[in-house]
Amino acid sequence: MEPILEVKGLRKSFKDFTLQDISFSLPRGFIMGLIGPNGSGKSTTIKLIMNLMRKEAGEIRVCGLDTHRHELAVKQKIGFVYDENHFYDELTVLEMKKIVAPFYREWDEEAFTYYVHRFQLPVRKKIKELSKGNKMKFALTVALSHHAELIIMDEPTAGLDPVMRSELLEVLGELIQDERKGVLFSTHITTDLDKVADYIAMINEGRVLFSVAKDTLQETCGLVKGGKSQLTPEVKDRLIGLREGSFGFEGLTTNRKQMQDLLGEQGIIERPTLEEIMVYLVRGYRDADVGS
Amino acid sequence: MLTLVLKDILTQKKKLWLIVFYGVFMHVALYSLGDAGAYGSATVGITYIFVLGACAHDDKNRSEILLNSLPISRNSLVMAKYLTSLWFLAIGLIASTLVGTVAHFTGLDRGLVDSETLGIMVFIGLLLVSFYYPVYFLFGYLKARYYHTLLFILAIFVPGLLATMANRVGLPGWLGYFLEWLNHSHGTMALGFIGAGLLLFIISLFISLKFYQKREFA
Numbered sequence: 292m293e294p295i296l297e298v299k300g301l302r303k304s305f306k307d308f309t310l311q312d313i314s315f316s317l318p319r320g321f322i323m324g325l326i327g328p329n330g331s332g333k334s335t336t337i338k339l340i341m342n343l344m345r346k347e348a349g350e351i352r353v354c355g356l357d358t359h360r361h362e363l364a365v366k367q368k369i370g371f372v373y374d375e376n377h378f379y380d381e382l383t384v385l386e387m388k389k390i391v392a393p394f395y396r397e398w399d400e401e402a403f404t405y406y407v408h409r410f411q412l413p414v415r416k417k418i419k420e421l422s423k424g425n426k427m428k429f430a431l432t433v434a435l436s437h438h439a440e441l442i443i444m445d446e447p448t449a450g451l452d453p454v455m456r457s458e459l460l461e462v463l464g465e466l467i468q469d470e471r472k473g474v475l476f477s478t479h480i481t482t483d484l485d486k487v488a489d490y491i492a493m494i495n496e497g498r499v500l501f502s503v504a505k506d507t508l509q510e511t512c513g514l515v516k517g518g519k520s521q522l523t524p525e526v527k528d529r530l531i532g533l534r535e536g537s538f539g540f541e542g543l544t545t546n547r548k549q550m551q552d553l554l555g556e557q558g559i560i561e562r563p564t565l566e567e568i569m570v571y572l573v574r575g576y577r578d579a580d581v582g583s
Numbered sequence: 584m585l586t587l588v589l590k591d592i593l594t595q596k597k598k599l600w601l602i603v604f605y606g607v608f609m610h611v612a613l614y615s616l617g618d619a620g621a622y623g624s625a626t627v628g629i630t631y632i633f634v635l636g637a638c639a640h641d642d643k644n645r646s647e648i649l650l651n652s653l654p655i656s657r658n659s660l661v662m663a664k665y666l667t668s669l670w671f672l673a674i675g676l677i678a679s680t681l682v683g684t685v686a687h688f689t690g691l692d693r694g695l696v697d698s699e700t701l702g703i704m705v706f707i708g709l710l711l712v713s714f715y716y717p718v719y720f721l722f723g724y725l726k727a728r729y730y731h732t733l734l735f736i737l738a739i740f741v742p743g744l745l746a747t748m749a750n751r752v753g754l755p756g757w758l759g760y761f762l763e764w765l766n767h768s769h770g771t772m773a774l775g776f777i778g779a780g781l782l783l784f785i786i787s788l789f790i791s792l793k794f795y796q797k798r799e800f801a
Contacts, residue, residue, distance in 0.1 A: 341651075342651070343648060344799045345799060362656070366654035373648065373652075377649035378646065378649060379594050380643060381593075381594045386593055390586055390593075394586070394655055
């Protein structure tokens with residue numbers, strides 16, 4: 292079966308930033324987290340997938356269809372939730388639904404009513420009167436009411452309280468039970484992805500640093516801690532984002548086994564969280580830039 | 584596409600009751616421009632307020648991002664906006680005519696709308712929209728804001744100024760003959776204005792379609 296989302300060699304230049312050679316692939320039935328610091332290119336990648344910007348090179352396919360050539364057919368298959376509200380403030384939830392629904396061939400009124408009740412959305416209230424959380428829930432309701440196969444979410448949990456974030460993650464967990472669907476979830480709140488993501492793609496300074504299964508990533512990477520005596524030149528060379536203190540050091544390895552062999556039994560290598568992987572990689576990238 | 588027109592009306596429903604107020608205000612404020620000037624300006628004023636209002640609502644919350652993420656072609660989005668402008672122009676025409684007619688029958692110095700005036704009203708309205716939309720679709724609402732203010736001032740005052748200048752200085756020979764010929768048939772003049780307006784409107788639509796294909800939503 293073809294991947295639900297495939298991005299190959301994507302490129303887009305701006306005055307002071309270039310997104311280059313972005314490639315990753317999301318199989319059906321999985322959630323992919325797109326991580327990276329602010330300004331790394333996550334939102335630009337999503338805007339290119341949604342054709343909100345024009346790519347200079349590369350190919351994007353959703354359900355096997357080229358997003359440029361089959362734009363409308365592709366958008367029928369995508370449900371989107373963005374980091375901020377783009378609905379019309381002056382309209383009520385019901386009025387807004389009436390505007391959006393006719394554009395989807397497979398709009399499902401029953402699904403809409405189900406999610407409205409589940410999220411307890413006040414349908415007669417104007418969008419501007421909704422809380423930030425309810426605005427996101429409304430966007431999610433629309434995204435889930437037209438049998439979308441791919442759900443694209445750009446920082447949907449930014450600014451939400453933990454209860455709402457956990458509610459959102461619960462819905463995503465349920466959604467992915469349908470193995471024909473897929474979710475691309477961009478965020479820098481990586482704890483959300485620790486809970487639900489199957490794959491992780493990390494972007495930094497406009498490049499993909501890796502795109503792998505989350506478990507593989509956490510099994511191969513390790514957070515290395517040790518005393519000064521253990522920091523041999525060989526160990527030093529293999530650590531990313533190394534920080535040395537007066538008592539010891541900390542760094543990230545992308546080859547846990549090799550590092551364990553180098554350090555022997557005295558070495559402490561912990562399973563890193565996604566946040567730690569992101570922080571160390573970005574730090575390592577910056578250190579390399581400063582050094583070069 | 585009609586859903587998009589409905590969206591532009593719904594987002595401004597609060598303002599709809601102000602139409603009559605705008606009509607009265609324009610007729611009074613631009614009293615000195617004569618019948619054609621006042622009817623035309625009131626129509627343009629109302630059309631301007633609602634056309635710009637619809638674009639402003641799309642700009643607020645950057646709702647163009649929402650529209651362009653839906654399964655709608657960019658061409659449909661542009662065409663819907665042009666269709667919306669015709670609806671608002673029709674509202675402007677009706678409101679301006681109603682206010683002028685009421686003024687006429689209550690004994691105020693205001694003539695009834697004739698075919699010539701109607702032609703001018705439609706022409707100026709279409710002219711405004713035709714010049715505004717391409718710039719809006721190329722740059723977006725915010726970047727076009729100085730341009731549309733200038734355009735509005737021109738649309739309201741230039742026709743009156745040109746008429747005054749023509750009276751004082753006189754028209755070039757060929758234009759004088761042409762206008763004299765048109766004057767013999769008010770119907771022809773009205774149709775001429777409407778035809779010219781529609782031609783501009785269609786040219787403007789094609790330019791906007793081209794511009795909007797290139798827009799990016801960063």
